[in-house]
Amino acid sequence: MDLSRSKLAVEVDRLLESGLVVADGLAPSRGGRRSHNIRLAPTLRFLGVDIGATSIDVAVTNAELEVLGHLNQPMDVREGPVAVFEHVLSMAAKLKASGIAEGFDGAGIGVPGPVRFPEGVPVAPPIMPGWDGFPVREALSQELGCPVMVDNDVNLMAMGEQHAGVARSVGDFLCVKIGTGIGCGIVVGGEVYRGTTGSAGDIGHIQVEPGGRACACGNRGCLEAHFSGAALAGDAEQAAREGRSAQLAARLEAAGRLTAEDVSAAAAAGDAVALELIREGGMRLGQVIAGLVSFFNPGLVVIGGGVTGLGHTLLASVRTQVYRQSLPLATGNLPIVLGELGPAAGAIGAARLISDHVFSPA
Amino acid sequence: MDLSRSKLAVEVDRLLESGLVVADGLAPSRGGRRSHNIRLAPTLRFLGVDIGATSIDVAVTNAELEVLGHLNQPMDVREGPVAVFEHVLSMAAKLKASGIAEGFDGAGIGVPGPVRFPEGVPVAPPIMPGWDGFPVREALSQELGCPVMVDNDVNLMAMGEQHAGVARSVGDFLCVKIGTGIGCGIVVGGEVYRGTTGSAGDIGHIQVEPGGRACACGNRGCLEAHFSGAALAGDAEQAAREGRSAQLAARLEAAGRLTAEDVSAAAAAGDAVALELIREGGMRLGQVIAGLVSFFNPGLVVIGGGVTGLGHTLLASVRTQVYRQSLPLATGNLPIVLGELGPAAGAIGAARLISDHVFSPA
Structure with missing residues (x-):
């Protein structure tokens, strides 16, 4: 613990007094004086x-x-x-x-x-x-x-x-969350890196297409405008209205609107338009992640958030783009995986x- | 120093023994026992x-x-x-x-x-x-x-x-070096961040134009292929050969080849083509830096390397792009400056x- 015996004793006393840890009997004898066990308080919530x-x-x-x-x-x-x-x-x-x-x-x-x-x-x-x-x-x-x-x-x-999922024991990694918008958690040496004003990881507004789609932020061509839960739902509604997908049209008819989950379900049922939307989105996302991988050289990239229902189609598309665009030294041992803990x-x-x-x- | 008195004494003794520091007399009395001064060994090189x-x-x-x-x-x-x-x-x-x-x-x-x-x-x-x-x-x-x-x-x-230049006292910053290629130093909490395999900051191969120029790395559209010392020299030679700039043509004639320094000198002498090359390059660079600023939310961006002779034309172009593309929260108090220490x-x-x-x- 990199603490002297005396400092450790002070710290343990403080924790015992605070009720955060409790005494838990004596450890089995190992020849000398028997150690006192402590444990995290079982009533903590x-x-x-x-x-x-x-x-x-x-x-x-x-x-x-x-x-x-x-x-x-x-x-x-x-x-x-x-x-x-x-x-x-x-x-x-x-x-x-x-x-x-x-x-x-x-x-x-x-x-x-x-x-x-x-x-x-x-x-x-x-x-x-x-x-x-x-x-x-x-x-x-x-x-x-x-x-x-x-x-x-x-x-x-x-x-x-990092605590209980796929990033255990990884020091430097990125965690990309695809929900309504898109964001990225950055972990450096085991600690979350938040940036100078707390906006680090705000990758939804990185430009993926100069002069591209108008974004809510006022710019054009932002990643979020081209791929996110909201963008995906919008694209799917358009495809349904234009008669390009019977599946999506039926879902739109039934619910009055479409969500990323609808696209996910349609893709799972083999709908070609839904699959193509996910593939295209994965390419956009992969384009941005490729740049981040070159820049940050992480040991792991985790993709999570509501849209992970898009699963392996999305993942394959992201991987293709990253492995193609980033240098081999950065991608050689780089796993790109879905989060394990879900919602x-x-x-x-x-x-x-x-x-x-x-x-x-x- | 976050060290106990006894640990500090051990450490000072070690430094004195090693010859890295030397005794430097007694400190002026402040009432109690007079402290011993030490200083870095004056012979260290x-x-x-x-x-x-x-x-x-x-x-x-x-x-x-x-x-x-x-x-x-x-x-x-x-x-x-x-x-x-x-x-x-x-x-x-x-x-x-x-x-x-x-x-x-x-x-x-x-x-x-x-x-x-x-x-x-x-x-x-x-x-x-x-x-x-x-x-x-x-x-x-x-x-x-x-x-x-x-x-x-x-x-x-x-x-x-960070030690002696423009980044003193800044914890989190980026240092972009434009030489023959382009690279980026990343400092997190005062420490250089090197990434999982030592390739962090390798931004020269971030894609700035899908399907753009062929790059030495085998990909297309990398930043370095579009803007770097080497790319700038190549663009200038082409402009000279195509008769678009008398200045650059004269320099090419004289030296047999052009360098980024030639472009810099021509720009300083008011050559419109040279200025435009620098401006365009700054936009490309700014496009990548804008993404990094959104992602990393640094407290400072330093631009250095041989090409800083391009100076304020380059800087203005980079700033325009970053302030336009990154979110206000990340750019609100973000200085983008040239390095102070030169070569x-x-x-x-x-x-x-x-x-x-x-x-x-x-």
Whole structure:
């Protein structure tokens, strides 16, 4: 632990006093004086909250960050922070009522935009009107009566995959999240890298086509405008209306609108147009990831988010582009894989964030 | 220093024994027992070597990394490591003979390609045939009789600008070097980030134009193929031959070939074609830097290398592109500036690299 015996003893006493760890009897004798065992307090409960653009995931974990309960519900982040946190609090209350927690010892919150990390405040979030400057940490820690930390949702997905998913034991990696928009978590030497103003990983607005599609940000040709959950749904609706895909047209007829999940389902059923949309999107995404791989030389690229239902078609397309465009030295041993934790990744990362904070020396 | 008094004493004793620091009398009394002063040994000498594609810079510094002597000479890195290091050793001998050093306490070496950093060995360097796997550190430390560290030249330029140039006190920044090729030094939390296989920052092969110019790497549309010292010289020769610029034609006639410096001189003399080449190149470079700024959210972007003679025309063009394409949150307080140390940046960074190593606990 790189701590002297005396410092370690002070630290352990502090943890015992705080109730974060508890005594757990004596270790088996190994000849000398028997050591005291300690363990993480079995009653500790962390709340992990992952607010996406269109849904909320809330998970309760124990001190080992095992998920004891998990709820997901659709929501529109544009409802604003007050409405969204009412949902969050009622979901947390529901989980409590199920008997898995009496209270929370800390909560981690992910939001789908850049965050001024030290203050726990979202800043200028493009898809989140009404959230700019909202004191998420302060407001929620008052409501929940426990310490709260706030981060960008993609950073938390990266922490989740690192803690319990596909990125265990990898020091430097990228975690690309494809949801309504696109973002990237950057991990350097095991730590999330947030950048100078908390906007690192904001790859949705990297230009993939000069003079390309108009983007919500005001520019043209941004990655998000050409490929993201929202762009994919839009492309699919257009294909359906133009009569290019009977499958997508039937789904559009039935639901009144299409989502990335519809494209995913149509592709799984063999629809050629849906498959082509996913392939094209993968090429766009691969084009950007290829540049990031050359620049960052990661040990792993994880692709996650709602659109991972697009699965291996998307992955194949991304891989082709990256292995073709980046130099062999950077791609030689580079796995490009889907996340392992699915929709729970962000909530687990959020629990990890707050647990790291709670266990850190003051 | 985040060290206990006893550990500090042990460390100081080690440094005194090693001769790296020397006693420097007693500090003025402040009431209690007077402290012992120590200082860096005034006889310490570090050798900083920056091997580019077409020239070598060698500098000798004292322990404070002040440059006591500096030599530059043209060379072709394709001559291979044996020939190149003969130049380096004779330059080092010349500096010694001038009386500024009796011997060297360490040497830092920069090479224009990726390096397996722990072993000090260049790996698969695209523009350096004959260098792959050459044991630079071992060979030179035997020749020089001192510890040697080897790194990519762009990383050393970043360390130089951080130590003594424009990037002092900036934690997270990018340092883009435009020479024969293009590379980028990445500094995270004050430390150079080298990536999983030592190729981080290799931005010369990021695609700027799908289906664009053929690149030496085998792909098409790489940044380097469209803008770099070599590409600029090629474009200028073509313009001269096509009779589009009398200035460039005269220079080509006189020298038999053109270099980036010729373009720079022609631009300074108001040549419209030369200015346009620089502007176009700056747009290409800016396109890539805009993506990196969105991704990395740096606190500073430094532009250096031989081509900085292109100066403010280039800079203006890069800035326009970055401020237009990256999101305001990432560019709001982002200075994009030229390096301050000119051709000495790499050699100073090399001295810094080896001095950090020499002063580190074993």
